[in-house]
Amino acid sequence: MHIKESTGLFALANLAAPAVGLSFTCQPGQSCWPSLQQWDAFNKTVSGRLKAPVMLGSPCFPSSKDYNKDVCAEVLGQYGNGTFRETTFGSTQFTQWESCGAENCYPGLVQPQASTCSLGRISPLYVDALEPSDISATIAFAKQHNIRIVLKNTGHDYLGRSAAANTLGLRTHSMKNMTFASSFSAKNCSAASNKKNIGIIGAGVTAEDAIAFFNNHGMMITMGACHTVGIAGGYGQSAGHGPLGPSKGLMVDQAVEFDVITADGVFRTINECNDPDLFWAMRGGGGQSYAVLVNYKFQVYPQTKWATWLFNATITPPSSNVTENTVLRDVLTGMSTDQESWSKAGVAGYNNILPESLTFLEILPADGDPLTTLKNLTAKFNTLLTTHPGINVISSTYQQFDSETDFFIGQNTFYTPNTAVGLSSSVPSRLITVDNFESSEKIDTLVTSILNGLEAARVQLGEALASGANVFLLKTAPFNTPDAANATSTHPAWRKTLWHLVYGVSYEPGTPDSTANLMMSGARAAIDKIQAPLSVQAAYMNEADPAEPDWQNLFFGENYGTLLAIKKKWDPDTVLNCYKCVGYLGDQDPMYSCYGSNPKASVEYPFN
């Protein structure tokens, strides 16, 4: 019922009244919406780069003009391939952000597909920007016609911020320039000049592109866990944590200069000396909020060796009640006790904990002999795991790789399942700061809260789904790079963090809402228990629950007020906006309708 109503005339009639007190609210069907002639004229100002998206799943819909069985077979085969997904504007990495209410273009992996492929949240038109002038022209057109723009790079955003229905898309993903500068001088800025080993990347460059390019110059980069993420986009403007976090810091720590287009359409090169407030805000204050980033210039590092310890085991749980799972308690207590010394030594890690299994990867990138150091640091914990009667070891392997590239390829079996896309996913989370580890009493409280969280999730989920209860610890925080001068605007709690704790939920597109909602309530029940004893409440804005109520404090901490003032200075009309970003306009803004109970999916070009 809803599906039909919101694609047809009924939806257009509903949209006829413009929202009061908000700008850039013009919607298809309203008299303010540009005519086809105006779109054509605009297309010429962006060198023909205005495009109507083809939805990824549309070749699978007999009712679609794109219907094609062979192409559909390829789409189904590549549905979980992040690189494949990001080549298409008509997709997002996580499928729920392609949908709007009940409308979607899911190719029928779980349930029979809907009768029509809908654009859902995907913009009906987008500019595939190649040149800075494309961005300026798009901003000017959006301002002239009172249309909201949405910036999209790879579409990895966990809060769905790179897709918004009935907006004009501005795609940055095709801007893929890359340069290596062995010496670099920041523009008109002696303080930031005479730097060595600076990478310069366009807004659309992914980790995969950059790892390969800089490796050819003998350099490694502060990448994350997923090679298809756009490192200059949401990653590099919010934090950007990865295996080099404990030794080199976050991606934002590496930034030396940006080229940007501000909301007035002007191209600016910004750094510590030129527009330092804007530069600061874009070093951690979030994407799509202050300006459009064109080029990201950042510190890269000579390749080192990478030592790893991969551990994989099942658990014989003494009780189905996780609160009474003494095996997990022993493991979490042992790990927590050693954690600060590991982090101080530059060890990063990813630990997947389920009531009945453990998969751990500990990583030490360093010159010299990191393998011996890693073995030494983890010896006590290794003995605990390998001699524990409740743990059934599948494998426990130390290895050393010659470069970041070899490490990433070598640990593919670990990363692949932990970075799955082409499904719906959400990651309620908290940053766990060092004070929670400072005494055995604190560790006991932390461990108990995690076990209580897992148990609360299992109770919510019920027997059929309980085995999915999990906690993922990302030990990638910039613990050894304090940022004493506040050069970045990322949440200050990152500097005191030892674990970025995530309760991940994922399900196939088309899973019944009742099941999806149950899984989300399981995750939220777990986070409620885990966050209860924490003295610092903080979460990584890029990997968090979109429903967090206190998001200003949680995502930005004490920086929120300053960031908002800078946003208002550089973007006084709110040309840029996104969900629970600095200056978020609230659910009543039409661009957010798909998050709410009155969803209005995108109307297809040519809007009739």
Ligand SMILES: Cc1cc2nc3c(=O)[nH]c(=O)nc-3n(C[C@H](O)[C@H](O)[C@H](O)COP(=O)(O)OP(=O)(O)OC[C@H]3O[C@@H](n4cnc5c(N)ncnc54)[C@H](O)[C@@H]3O)c2cc1C
């Ligand atoms: C599988 C997976 C693994 C991940 N692993 C990590 C990890 O290890 N470490 C980590 O830190 N994060 C990780 N992330 C989170 C990642 O940082 C965010 O999803 C991030 O938002 C991706 O940025 P993007 O530009 O690629 O994505 P998009 O969804 O395209 O954009 C994200 C946000 O940035 C804005 N934006 C994009 N380009 C620009 C631009 N040029 N100028 C201004 N704003 C822009 C968009 O409007 C949007 O609001 C992971 C995400 C996924 C899906």
Ligand SMILES: *[C@@H]1O[C@H](CO)[C@@H](O)[C@H](O)[C@H]1NC(C)=O
């Ligand atoms: C914009 O112009 C290009 C080149 O002429 C054309 O291929 C494209 O279809 C046009 N876009 C739209 C939406 O008409």
Ligand SMILES: *[C@@H]1O[C@H](CO)[C@@H](O)[C@H](O)[C@H]1NC(C)=O
């Ligand atoms: C993923 O997709 C990309 C882009 O289409 C393609 O080049 C690559 O081969 C695909 N990977 C796999 C494993 O099929």
Ligand SMILES: *[C@@H]1O[C@H](CO)[C@@H](O)[C@H](O)[C@H]1NC(C)=O
């Ligand atoms: C990319 O590099 C080319 C060649 O130097 C240049 O013409 C173009 O403007 C650059 N693009 C961006 C977005 O900087």
Ligand SMILES: *[C@@H]1O[C@H](CO)[C@@H](O)[C@H](O)[C@H]1NC(C)=O
């Ligand atoms: C150069 O930098 C100084 C501050 O270091 C600033 O006052 C001046 O406006 C800058 N000039 C240009 C052309 O950007």
Ligand SMILES: *[C@@H]1O[C@H](CO)[C@@H](O)[C@H](O)[C@H]1NC(C)=O
């Ligand atoms: C799990 O164990 C705890 C502690 O023994 C107990 O308080 C709780 O009621 C148990 N939960 C269930 C569902 O039995």
Ligand SMILES: *[C@@H]1O[C@H](CO)[C@@H](O)[C@H](O)[C@H]1NC(C)=O
């Ligand atoms: C680790 O190194 C320290 C200092 O060199 C040494 O005292 C200790 O015995 C080593 N521990 C193990 C388990 O090898």
Ligand SMILES: *[C@@H]1O[C@H](CO)[C@@H](O)[C@H](O)[C@H]1NC(C)=O
């Ligand atoms: C861990 O072991 C399981 C069961 O054998 C296997 O399926 C999985 O791939 C292993 N994980 C890693 C990262 O080796």
Ligand SMILES: *[C@@H]1O[C@H](CO)[C@@H](O)[C@H](O)[C@H]1NC(C)=O
């Ligand atoms: C950095 O910010 C903190 C508050 O987050 C403040 O206490 C401190 O004085 C600031 N330091 C500098 C050098 O501005």
